[in-house]
Amino acid sequence: MGYRNLQDCIADLERRGELIRIEQELDPRLEIGAVQRRVYRAGGPALLFTRPRGSRFPMLGNLFGTLERTRWLFRDALRGVETLVRAKIDPRELLKSPSALLRAPLAARYLLPRRVRKAPILAHRTGLEQLPQLVSWPRDGGAFITLPQVYSEDPAAPGWRHSNLGMYRVQISGNDYGPAEAGMHYQIHRGIAIHHRRALEAGQPLRVNVFVGGPPALSVAAVMPLPEGMPEIAFAGLLGGRRIDLTSAANGLPMPAEADFCLTGWLDPAVLKKEGPFGDHLGYYSLGHEFPVFRVETVHHRPDAIWPFTTVGRPPQEDTSFGAFIHELTGELIPEVLPGVHAVHAVDAAGVHPLLLAVGSERYTPYAEPGRPQELLTQANAILGQGQLSLAKYLLIANAGDNPPELQRIDDFLRFMLERVDWRRDLHFQTRTTIDTLDYSGRGLNRGSKLVVAAVGKPLRRLAAVLPENLRLPDGFSDPTLPLPGVLAVRAPAWGAPPHGNDPVLDQFCRRQEKLGMDEGIALVVLVDDPQFVARSLDDWLWTVFTRSDPAVDIDGLGADTLHKHWGCTGPLVIDARLKAHHAPPLEELPEVEKKVDELGGPGGPLHGII
Structure with a gap:
């Protein structure tokens, strides 16, 4: 049987030696997030911060910090999930015909949520300003909820069977937000967008609940790529190995009875406000943009509420364990x-x-x-x-x-x-x-x-393991290196055009092919700001090349030609992976904050022997 709530999970982890308490007062602005990231990198335990500055609610970080711990959290239910997968049983069909649950594997009975009247989440209410104000990176626009479970229902077909539970970041302070306003940043291809559009077409606000905490299965379900028509709230029961108890929030929508917090309200149909910047999982800041405003009417919380969080940044981070x-x-x-x-x-x-x-x-x-x-x-x-x-x-x-x-x-x-x-x-x-x-x-x-x-097919070339002897680079290009077999990294002049402007560097490199002297062992050339950085590790090369290039704009090649509207090249492909004026700035740690984290890892500190 899975965990009923987050408190049971924490107690279990502590007995197992997979959680430590940090009793020192630490600031949710920059300090707590930096600690969590450092402990994640060390493969360390879950962290319970008992004294976050400015809030009476303890904060839980690094819960999913290792794949092994994540598997262990769901150890009792995984066999049931695997049984359904291997039997090719579609949970959506079971929900359409609950009598079919009797013929399905035993785990399927957990798919159906259960309504209850009495619930811990109904015990108390508070305001946004009382919540932990987590700021992960120096240029973040304010405090964010980083493990939110955003619940909405189809206005045309109310009820949990047509609900969506997604993890869309929520900004609860900063910018131009009032005391009961939050930013609702949902990206493209997210289920809430369908509900929001239908509400707007009907000329009505979209009621929304944001759950924080509760059974760990809710957080995982909120990021699962489930097929359309499969409610995440049902899958959370299956993954957690027990039915999800639901009760009614102040706005009438359901909320998990065992959640730690629930922000209730609605998306304003008439107002957009700037949300962000936010240090995101690509390793850069996502910039400020206009997003819907979440009007918060009530913040429910249970008596022993704990605030779970994560911080994201350049991979790998805790969300890497989610993905795996x-x-x-x-x-x-x-x-x-x-x-x-x-x-x-x-x-x-x-x-x-x-x-x-x-x-x-x-x-x-x-x-x-x-x-x-x-x-x-x-x-x-x-x-x-x-x-x-x-x-x-x-x-x-x-x-x-x-x-x-x-x-x-x-x-x-x-x-x-x-x-x-x-x-x-x-x-x-x-x-x-x-x-x-x-x-x-x-x-x-x-x-x-x-x-x-x-x-497809047999190899066409043997990739070079050393630099070509006759390699000659055009003026302004230097420091050639081979970060991978057959891949040449070259330092190119820094971007010199306005955002989205016409920078000639890529064209200059490719049109001077007579000076290059590359043999067929070089299949790919990447133009970068720092060849030594991309040669340092495979991860550095992957991150630089694929986050700093737009294929249609930043790809060229030697001997390029277009035939019947199909573009190709006879020589190496060339990718321009320099930082450009329209790119978001990369994330950087603050030395003074990192020094404080170092102190926590020193002799007598709570992280000694961990980081």
Whole structure:
């Protein structure tokens, strides 16, 4: 049986030695987040901050800080979830016909929430200003709820069966927000958007509840990529191994009886306000933009309420464990949802959505050796049309029949692709489309391009392991290095144009190909600000190249040509991965805050031996 509430979970972790209490007073502004990030990097325990400055509510961080701990939290229910997956039982069908639950595996009975009148969450009320004011990064626009569970219902079909529970960040102070206002930042391709649109079309506000805390299964369910029509509140019961008890909040919507907090209110249909900046999971600040205003009427909380939080930043962070755990739960479903696709892997080090790796099947002409990508392109289009996979910016897809490496072996997979790709044929662009809201490499908010790279067949080249002897760079370009086999990194002049302007550097490099002297062992060139940085590790290379480039704008190549509107090149592909004037600033730690964290790890400190 899973945890009834967060308090039971904390007690269990403490008995197991997986949680420590930090009794020193620490500031939720910058200090507490810095501690959590440092302990995460050390693979350390969950952290209960008992004295956050300015608030009477303890704060819980790093709950999901390791994949092993995350698995352990749900140990009692995982077998039931796996049974449903392997039996190919669609929980949506069970919810349509509850009598079918009697014939389903035992775990399925936890899908149905239960209504209760008496509940801990009804005990007390407070205001936004009394909540912990977590500020994770120096340029953040204010305090944010970083593990919110945002609940809404379809205005045309009220009730939990047509609900959405999503993790959309909520700004509770700063900017131009009043004392009972918060910013509701939801990105594209989020379920709440459907409910919000229907409310706006009906000329009415959208009622919203924001849960914080409660059974850990609620937080995971809020980020699960569930199929449309599957309510997350039901999946939370399945994952948590017990039915979710619901009671009524002040605004009439349900809230979990065992939640720690619930902010109730509605989205104002007439007002947008600036939300952000916010240090986000790509490793940069998402900038301030106009987003809906959440009018907070009531803040419910239980008597022993604890405020769970996380901080995000350049991967890996605590949300990396979320992603890995979700992949374990859903990976087996990929061939069912996407016929012919064997596996998909969103690369965490590249910021998740910027880079997607996949393995598909070439089955169109089984009587012949694949001579060019065919069905792979159909499968790539299917991937880019599926849920949050549609936010991918770069998609690299290989043929299972060619025996590619496992997708988690990223360097080996990249080598496999670069050995086989034909740049004249295998590049497929979408030039004006939507990309991740948090990605500022494109032409504006939610605007950018995508690139599919599909490769089949035997190797076409042997990748260089050392710099070519005859390499000659044009004036202004320097410090060549090989961060990966067949990949050349070159220092290029700093970006010198206005935001989204026409900087000639990429064109200058590619049009001077007679001076380069590169042999066929160089398949890819990346123009960067610091070649030594990208050569330092695979993660540094992935993060730089895929978060700082917009495929349609920042890709060129040697011997480039367009034939029948298809662009390709005969020589190496070139990606401009410099920082540009329209990019968001990268996140940086404050030395004085890091020094304080160091002190907590010193002799006699609560983190001694951990960090």
